[in-house]
Amino acid sequence: MDMLPLAYRGVGKFVAPLMLALLASCATPATFQGMVADRYDVARQHPVSVSVRTSGGSETSATGKTQISNNEFAKALTESISKSRVFSRVVPSGGDYLLQVVIVSLEQPTFGGTFTVKMEAGWTLKRSDGTVVWQEAIRSIHAVSVEEELVGVTRLRVATEGAARENIKKGLAKISRLNL
Numbered sequence: 001m002d003m004l005p006l007a008y009r010g011v012g013k014f015v016a017p018l019m020l021a022l023l024a025s026c027a028t029p030a031t032f033q034g035m036v037a038d039r040y041d042v043a044r045q046h047p048v049s050v051s052v053r054t055s056g057g058s059e060t061s062a063t064g065k066t067q068i069s070n071n072e073f074a075k076a077l078t079e080s081i082s083k084s085r086v087f088s089r090v091v092p093s094g095g096d097y098l099l100q101v102v103i104v105s106l107e108q109p110t111f112g113g114t115f116t117v118k119m120e121a122g123w124t125l126k127r128s129d130g131t132v133v134w135q136e137a138i139r140s141i142h143a144v145s146v147e148e149e150l151v152g153v154t155r156l157r158v159a160t161e162g163a164a165r166e167n168i169k170k171g172l173a174k175i176s177r178l179n180l
Contacts, residue, residue, distance in 0.1 A: 027153055029060035030068045034161030035076035037169040040084040042176040050087040051095035052077050056103035056121070065108050066157040068164055077101060080168045086176050097133070097180070100124045101171065104137065106163070108156060115155045116143040119163040123171045125178070134178055140166035 054077065057070040077099070078090045087097070100123075107118040118141050125134045142162030149155040 026062040027060050027064050027066050028157050030066055030072060030157060030161045030164060032072040032075035032079065034158065035068070035073065035164040035168065037080040037084065037165050037172065040080075040086075040169065041173040042084050042086055043173070044176050044178075045085045045088070046176075046178075046180045047088050048096035048180060049089045049091045050081065050097045050099050051091055051093050052081070053098065053100045054103070055100075065110075066153070066160045068103060068106065068160065073101070073103065073164065076164065077168055080172060084172050084176075086172045094128070096128055098126045098128070099175075100126070106160070108160065111152070114143050114145040115152075115159040116141060117156070117159040117163040119160075119167050121167050121171070123174075125175060133180065134175070136174065138167055138170050138174070140164075140170060142166055 052074055054070045054074040057068045057073050059069055060067040081087055081090050081099075087095075102122040102124075104120040104122050105118070109115050109117075118139065120137055120139045122137050123135065124132060126132050140163050142159050142165070144155050144159040144162065146155065149158055
């Protein structure tokens, strides 16, 4: 004996497939475009070149969570440096300085309405002779609500990119305050 009013009896036929589609969506990797800082708090632009190295990232599997690849993070960091002009130019190798950024941790939720992603990266700036000029762990956080992005896998990707973007923004702001 069906206890639902007649008007609601067919709803499950439409809602169940929609929910399955939302749950079965494949994870997408963080993109460099989504990680490029959009605003900069730059105190000083250094008239020297820099090379960029990133590590600690990983590739996204279709069944896993959004990840940040080293290649995409390096492209986002390079683009952000160019846009902010914290350094006069970014070169593939042999720069006046070497900026190494290691993704130490990426904390991501599994479910929820608002996805809050926390990221920690170790930043090291060295002169071309290998002397460490500056080193610091930088933590960042970014949240995306279900109102901003309905689809969970997209919400997680956007939150992950936002945490990386915030990390880059903070790192470049700190570098701009150094006396190089």
